[in-house]
Amino acid sequence: MKTIVITGSRKGIGKALAEHYLKDGWRVAGCSRDDASIEHSHYFHFSLDVSDEDAVIAMAHKIKTDFGRVNALLNNAGIASMNHALLTPAKTVNQILQTNVVGTFIFCREMAKLMRSTDNARIVNFTTIAHPLNLEGEAIYAASKAAVESLTRILSRELAALKITVNAVGPTPIDTDLIRGVPEDKMKALLSRQSIQRMGKVTDVINAIDFYLSEKSDFITGQVLYLGGVS
Amino acid sequence: MSEKKVIEALIIDLVKLLAEDFQIDSLINPDATTLLYGIDGPLDSMALVNLIADIEDAISEKFSVSISLADEKAMSAHHSPYRSVTSLADAVLERMPS
Ligand SMILES: NC(=O)c1ccc[n+]([C@@H]2O[C@H](COP(=O)([O-])OP(=O)(O)OC[C@H]3O[C@@H](n4cnc5c(N)ncnc54)[C@H](OP(=O)(O)O)[C@@H]3O)[C@@H](O)[C@H]2O)c1
Numbered sequence: 001m002k003t004i005v006i007t008g009s010r011k012g013i014g015k016a017l018a019e020h021y022l023k024d025g026w027r028v029a030g031c032s033r034d035d036a037s038i039e040h041s042h043y044f045h046f047s048l049d050v051s052d053e054d055a056v057i058a059m060a061h062k063i064k065t066d067f068g069r070v071n072a073l074l075n076n077a078g079i080a081s082m083n084h085a086l087l088t089p090a091k092t093v094n095q096i097l098q099t100n101v102v103g104t105f106i107f108c109r110e111m112a113k114l115m116r117s118t119d120n121a122r123i124v125n126f127t128t129i130a131h132p133l134n135l136e137g138e139a140i141y142a143a144s145k146a147a148v149e150s151l152t153r154i155l156s157r158e159l160a161a162l163k164i165t166v167n168a169v170g171p172t173p174i175d176t177d178l179i180r181g182v183p184e185d186k187m188k189a190l191l192s193r194q195s196i197q198r199m200g201k202v203t204d205v206i207n208a209i210d211f212y213l214s215e216k217s218d219f220i221t222g223q224v225l226y227l228g229g230v231s
Numbered sequence: 232m233s234e235k236k237v238i239e240a241l242i243i244d245l246v247k248l249l250a251e252d253f254q255i256d257s258l259i260n261p262d263a264t265t266l267l268y269g270i271d272g273p274l275d276s277m278a279l280v281n282l283i284a285d286i287e288d289a290i291s292e293k294f295s296v297s298i299s300l301a302d303e304k305a306m307s308a309h310h311s312p313y314r315s316v317t318s319l320a321d322a323v324l325e326r327m328p329s
Binding site: 053057058060061064065113116161 | 277281284287288291297299
């Protein structure tokens with residue numbers, strides 16, 4: 001049975017991804033700060049903060065002992081703060097960078113070690129269209145995802161020798177808690193900048209990730225795929 | 232055998248396997264003093280990454296503890312802990328819970 005690690009699997013996109021890959025026959029190792037919200041015989045939850053290095057190393061150790069190896073990693077856990085730069089405290093900046101950048105990095109590092117013995121291993125990171133669109137009010141969130149994109153491109157080169165592909169998906173707004181606070185007029189203005197002007201769906205993200213995870217995608221690495229026609 | 236010798240022996244075995252995998256002739260018969268990485272060391276960064284991960288794995292299997300050899304201490308050390316078998320064994324010992 002193949003093992004996929006999905007961060008931020010308690011709710012939102014991460015939970016939907018976990019449910020999708022469970023249905024697809026994968027063993028899922030999920031994590032989030034809170035307790036699990038999925039009950040399934042092939043679902044294993046780790047309550048941790050993705051930026052807590054020791055906790056992630058312990059999770060990797062447990063996965064290695066119990067399942068031996070990891071075939072895929074989806075670095076989905078992420079937080080945002082929609083606010084004008086002049087109203088953004090440094091504490092918020094640090095929290096966003098810790099979760100989105102440091103967390104993504106630590107998971108890539110630790111899980112890549114568990115992917116060394118597999119052929120066709122896959123890492124998919126999460127970015128957002130807020131970065132290419134240079135969205136006002138999302139300076140730190142977008143900057144954190146710009147860092148994730150850079151990490152994706154460089155790791156794709158560093159991990160190629162281990163036969164691990166590293167790519168990223170950049171969703172448009174999708175109705176989850178992450179964007180609950182965004183006012184309606186801001187959302188309308190944002191959608192109008194997409195080629196296809198509708199809200200995204202979790203199935204749009206799953207489709208992109210299925211493509212990256214496919215065995216046939218072993219020549220595709222270092223790529224960022226934005227949804228909704230944003231480039 | 233002292234604990235250091237046990238760990239050196241474990242690292243030597245892993246270096247031998249790595250030498251086969253990466254076809255590094257100078258590492259086919261390593262001993263504790265064999266240079267691995269840095270000045271006069273034959274490992275490139277990819278081979279080093281593999282060796283470090285192999286050592287972390289082997290330590291976790293043998294002693295049921297997880298250590299990370301790529302920590303701040305290693306980065307800031309005056310002499311790289313990756314330079315030889317014996318310096319790696321010291322680095323492992325330093326990171327093992329007592
Ligand atoms: N929704 C959108 O419109 C949208 C658009 C573009 C990109 N994205 C990206 O998609 C990803 C998922 O977003 P979402 O909309 O599903 O967000 P969400 O509904 O807010 O869910 C975030 C998930 O991440 C977990 N999480 C947050 N911080 C964590 C931390 N420090 N350590 C461990 N787990 C943590 C949360 O669980 P706990 O609270 O239990 O920790 C939760 O399961 C993010 O990377 C986001 O940037 C979303």
